[in-house]
Amino acid sequence: MDDWISLLGSHLPEFFQGFKITIRITLVGLGIGAALGLPAAVLRVYGGKWIRTIALAYIELFRGTPILAQLFLVYYGLPDMGIILPRMGAAYLALGLNSGAYQAEYFRGAIQAIGGGQMMAARSIGMSRIKAIRHIILPQALRLVIPPWSNEPISLMKASAVVYLIAVPDLMTKGKQLIAQYYYSPIVVYLIVAVFYLVLVLSLTWILNRVRTRLEIPGLDVETR
Amino acid sequence: MLTTIIIYILRGFVVTLSVTAISLTVGLTLGLLFATFYVYGGKILTRLMAIYSVIFRGVPPIVLLFLLYFIMAKNIDLSPFWAGSLALGVISSSYQMEILRGAILSVERGQMIAARSIGMTRLDAIRYIILPQALRIAIPPWSNEAAILLKDSSLVLVIGVPEMLRRAQHVSARTYQPLLVYSIAALIYFLMTYSVNRFLDVVERKTSIPSL
C-alpha cells in the first residue's frame, strides 16, 4: 500500500500527462474515423459497383487485421512511400483508419435499417439521390446509429493503448517509463494505469448514455423497428 | 527475397494459431462457468461477476496482459507463450461470459418453466434445455470473438512470444523493408480472420435449428 501512495504522490503529474495524451489520440482518431467511416458507409450502400467494392475492401481489410499491424504499417511502412509521420501523427492516422472501418459498419447498419421506403418517398417528391441521402436518409441514420456507435469511443480508447509501441507518450508509456526509471513494481504501476483507464471508460459510458437519451425523437424507435 | 520473407513470417503461423486456440478455449471454459454463475448464482456471485465484467472489459487488453503476466511471473514458472495465452484467455473470458449470458437470458424465460413443469431439476434444465439452445444462439457473436482473439493474439509480441507479427518485426529490421513485410503480415492475418469467419458461417448453418 505504501508503494501505491508514494508512487502516486510523486508521479501523479506524469500519469495525468499520459492520461491527456490518451484522451487526445482517442478523440482525434474518433474524428478521423468518422470522417472516413461515414463516406465509406454511404459509398458502400449507394455507390456503383466499383466504388462499392473499394469501400468494402477498406472496411474488411481494416476490420480483419490486428491494429498493431496497422500501427506498424503506418509508422514504419509509410516512410517507404515517402510519407514520414511523427509519432503522434502516426498514432492519429492508424487509430483513425482502424476506427473508420468499424464506424463504417455502424453507419451502414443504420442506413440499411432506414430502409428503401424512405428513399422512394424522397424520390417521389422529386429529390435527387444525393439530396435524399443528405436530407432524408442521413439525418435518420445518424440518430439511429447512436446506440451502436456509442461503443466505438470506448473500444478505440482501449485499442489506443498499443501506441506505446511507437513511444507515443500516452498513459501506458508513462507507466513503462516509471518502471524503467525508478524500478517500481510493474504490478503496482500497471494496476494504477488500469484504474486510470477504468475511470475513463466509466465516465465515457456515463456521458454517452446521457447523449443517447438527449437525442431521442418521439416514436422514432417504434417506427423503424 | 519475397518468399524468404513470407516463409520467415509464416513460421510464426503455428504460434499465432496456438495462442488463439488456447486463449479461446480457456476463455470459453471460464466464460461458460462465469455466465452460469452470473445468471443462476445467488446475489453475491452475480455481483462479483458483474464487477469482473466491468473491470476486465473496461481496461485495455494490453494493460491486463502485462498485469497478468507479471502476476503469473511472480508466482509460477511459465514460458511467455503459456503465460501470454493464459492471460489472453482470462481477458477473453469476460467477453465470452457476456456473450453467453445474453444467450442464456434470451432462452431462459419460458423454457425454464417448461422444463421444470415436466419434472426436471434446475440443473438438468440448464444442462439439457437451456444451454443447448443458448450455445446455438451464441455462435454468431462467439465467432466474432474468435476473430477478435486471432487479431489480439498479436499482442503477446510485447512479452516476446515469437508469433507472426513479432517475426515480421525481426525480418523488417533485417531487410529494411517494413512496408512490404508488414503488408504481408497484415494480409496473412486478414486471410486467417476471413477464413475463421467463413468457417463459422458454415458451422452456424449446420447447427441451426430448422426455422428457429
Added chain:
Amino acid sequence: MAETIVRVEDLHKVYGETEVLKGISFDVKEKDNVVVIGPSGTGKSTLLRCINLLTKADSGKIWLDDQDITDPEVNEDEVRQHIGMVFQDFLLFNHLTALKNVEIGLTKVLGKTEGEAREKALHELERVGLGDKADLYPGQLSGGQKQRVAIARSLAMNPRVMLFDEPTSALDPELIGEVLEVMKKLALEGMTMIVVTHEIGFAKEVSDRIIFMEGGVIVEEGPPAELFYSPKHERTSEFLWKITELYGEHDKNG
C-alpha cells in the same frame, strides 16, 4: 374537350420470370378521377411506380402533358416533382415533424425560402384537416393522420396528377374514412387522380372511370355505373362481387 394529362402507351414490365405488365395503355384527362381495381399481384402498384419513374418500364411510353417522360434524356427528378405519390405504408420522413415533412420538398427541391415554405405547408396541412398537428412527429400520429400528412406532402408540390397506391390498405377500419374523405375533397376540387384501391364505395361514388386489371392487362374500363351494373366481361362481375363481399362499402353511410 379536356386536356390529356397522362398518357400510357403499351407499357411492359418483367420482374425475373414473370411479366407483370403486358401492354397497358390508357389516358387520363384533366380533373379525371381514375380508379384502378383488380386482384392483388396484377401489377397495379407496378403501374403507378412506372408512371412516377420509381420503376423503369421495359418498353412502352408515358407522357406527362406533352412530354415523353420515358425518354432517357428526361430529368427524372424534375418529372417527379409534378407527379404526387401516396404510398400504402405512408413513408413519412420519421425524423421530421408533420410540418417539416410537408416543407422539405418546398425548401430542398423547389428552393423556396423557409417563410414561403412554412406558409404553403401549413395551408396544405389545413387542407387535409391537420393544421393542429403540425408540430407532431410521425411516431405521434395515428395511421390515418400519417396518411393525410403524406397527402399534404405531395399536394405541396402542386402536382399535375396524384397517384394513390392502396392508400387505405394499411389502416385500421375506423381510420379509413378520414383518408377517403380527404381524397373525395381533392377530387371535388378538380385534382387529377389515379387511385389503386379496394374501396368499392369510393370507386362507385367518386371516380369518373374504373379500370379493371388482371394478369397484367386491362380487362375492362368504363364509368362506374357501366362496370358495376352491366360489365362486359364475366371476370369483371365476379371480381366486383367478391370484393364487395370482402370489403363492404365503407363510406356509403358516412
